[in-house]
Amino acid sequence: MTRVVVTGLGAVSPFGAGVKAFWEGLASARCAIEPLTLIETEGFRARIAAAVPAAAVDRLAASRRRSRADRFGLAAAAEAVEDAGLSRAELARTALVVGAVGGGMLETEAWYWARARGEPDAGAGLAAVLPCSHADVIGRRLGLGGPRETVVMACSSGAAALAMAADLIESGAAPRAVAGGVDTITRVCYMGFNALKLLDPEPCRPFDRDRRGMSIGEGAAFLVLESYGDARARGARIYAELAGHAMTTDAYHVTAPDPEGTGMIAAIRGALDRARLAPAAVDYANAHGTGTPQNDRIEARALARVFGEGRLLVSSNKSQIGHTMAAAGGLEAAATVLTLTQGVVPATVNLTSVDPEVPFDCVPRVPRVSRRVVASRVVVTGVGTVSGVCTGGAAAIGPVLESGRSAVGRVTAFPTDGLSSHLAAELPAGALAALVEPAEARRLSRVSQMTLAACRLAVRDANLGDLSDAHLIVGTEFGDLRSTEEFAAGYLRRGAGGLSPLAFPNTVMNTMAAASAIALGLHGSSITVNARRVAGELAVGRGAALIASGRATAVLAGGVDELSPLMFALLARLAAISPRGGGEEGCRPFDQDASGPVRGEGATFLVLESLEAAAARGARALG
Incomplete structure (x- = not known):
């Protein structure tokens, strides 16, 4: 070593x-x-x-x-x-x-x-x-x-x-x-x-x-x-x-x-x-x-x-x-x-x-005078995704990609009056209901629910039973900005008396990973990585490295982000979203007249395993 x-x-x-x-x-x-x-x-x-x-x-x-x-x-x-x-x-x-x-x-x-x-x-x-x-x-x-x-x-x-x-x-x-x-x-x-x-x-x-x-x-x-x-x-x-x-x-x-x-x-x-x-x-x-x-x-x-x-x-x-x-x-x-x-x-x-x-x-009160690893091959055995176009496992993703379906449209979850853009790809209402228990939904913020839902879908897709030794790596760009805004708004409305101790933990980015680890019973490491646009890819890369080094046999890794009023206002202020007003024409990748990205929301997680561990339990390797 x-x-x-x-x-x-x-x-x-x-x-x-x-x-x-x-x-x-x-x-x-x-x-x-x-x-x-x-x-x-x-x-x-x-x-x-x-x-x-x-x-x-x-x-x-x-x-x-x-x-x-x-x-x-x-x-x-x-x-x-x-x-x-x-x-x-x-x-x-x-x-x-x-x-x-x-x-x-x-x-x-x-x-x-x-x-x-x-x-x-x-x-x-x-x-x-x-x-x-x-x-x-x-x-x-x-x-x-x-x-x-x-x-x-x-x-x-x-x-x-x-x-x-x-x-x-x-x-x-x-x-x-x-x-x-x-x-x-x-x-x-x-x-x-x-x-x-x-x-x-x-x-x-x-x-x-x-x-x-x-x-x-x-x-x-x-x-x-x-x-x-x-x-x-x-x-x-x-x-x-x-x-x-x-x-x-x-x-x-x-x-x-x-x-x-x-x-x-x-x-x-x-x-x-x-x-x-x-x-x-x-x-x-x-x-x-x-x-x-x-x-x-x-x-x-x-x-x-x-x-x-x-x-x-x-x-x-x-x-x-x-x-x-x-x-x-x-x-x-x-x-x-x-x-x-x-x-x-x-x-x-x-x-x-x-x-x-x-x-x-x-x-x-007073200071005291003192007295190389062989890489494992990594395979994907499960996929879970929650998005505007698809909610499900690996089998649900292919048909959507082939259909060319788009979820881009005018934002309906919150007002965008006065902003430079009104366009986004939103998660359908009720998409999380079958994947998150009512008691969990009352306790978890929306983006934590998205994380947990995608993780559960991936675990089911992989038919992975015992999760006690599994690791979880969550990539996110913005984390739970919605909860952060709500927490700060309580102070602005009512001063110190308006602060919610229940909302505060959600203001820290790694709460999504912590909440999902608790719900799933994961006792390996739970890591959150933050990056612009590529946080999910970094999380998957980190998970693969854990397995390749022999330090883990199973890792849930992926990315999550949600649309929120504060995120939209912030990106509009930074001119980081498309100013086009409506319709799918607002998002035109590789077009010479492209005017910026259209933001979406969702979560996708992969179950990564060592080839040996997957083979030992008869798991299907997706790639």
Whole structure:
């Protein structure tokens, strides 16, 4: 197996820009959580957060087209690349994997707020609304010519990006990768966690007996990962080795962890197995440590099950920089590498009374001085699709393609008055009713129902029985914008009292994957990738790579997107949809007079299996 090592580090954190500022803040036990001024906080339970200092932001490269998050990500990635000493030729073969959630949401919120209040529309940064915009900016600016992926997995996005980058290197798809995560504080995120009553009015206290919730933060961190052989050949400095990684899904609840920590335990053991390490070889765990009553208790229980009570040092960087969401995995990975190289374990700074249910030394208040895979052939055994022209399995798709049927027509689901286009391909009313149970329909948003319906059709088409070890990879361009708009509208209508804690989880792109994993009982990894136009293809490619590497025998992979009023208004504002007013003539691919795409909605998922697994159960291979 190819060894993967770390040769470069870059960070933007609540301590400032750069790895030096990040480590000095951690090693000095400073807490960067303070009153929040970036957004309005009037009426909220918590009014504090760990924001990147304004002076540090002002020094970052700016552009009208770049979001605050783009600027964070570019600065951190550029520092990592410079630290690794990569040449232009080496960068041309370097992959990029970005963990992201909010994208340019902060700027889009400002546009939406102004639009809803009838105020002047600035529109700055709107082009960077999607999480995948960070990869576009970083890849283009740094000349990264290898594979490029964006993964949306809520607060595990940054850590997942590192694991997925290591997969690319181990498979030979790229000799090295720039990987990590980026996120900024946004109104929707801050309001949502306030609505869920998960934020502590005071700086968070992970593992404390009296903890009351988490604190939000922001930032970015990227690591340069490369094969050990390439690093040695070019004489690179090696910080550490990424020896093992694993991903699992609880399939328990959208916002709460499995109380037994089953998924955490499986992931830890999977990483140790991949690294060929015994639990006794590990001395320190940089914990997720959010400060919420549930998470800390369950995480401590999982660590104790694997490593034994009391043997590890455990600490949480979130006590100093807050929960930086998609950036958390990258920042905490960089912190862990620096812990190894500097010989100092950062403290859990606000910890005063350790919870009796946490059987570890959690380093309270003061830092501590420390002590090639043979590819499987991949086949498609099932297809499920929900769209304007077809709902069904593989047998239903062929006749529709042969008939040339079109679903393009005037939008009926919401008004389009005043917009440049009125044309789309909508899902027929009632298309999901037979595939989603009434109780599920009441609980799930429409785009989550579309995801689940297509997945169920694919599973039926493949005649796949036991799904417990299967993985799910969802590609999406816009995610659940409809729920995001409804959640924000509640605040604009009624202030903090109008925020719905039930709607908030749907504002995060990976909720579709999480909800479907729960409904289907999937316990393999559940991954969301975000990209313009090709998210579904990337999801299928990622699923095939999982199987080819021997890390999975069955994967559900595909894409989903829905039409929504906000999406339509946003695309019209960016002139990204056809202005033609009606009829199929509005969508004319390859025509010299084509005026832009016509948007549609739907979901299509494939069941991917290894040839051996499919043959063993007598499954039909579609391709």
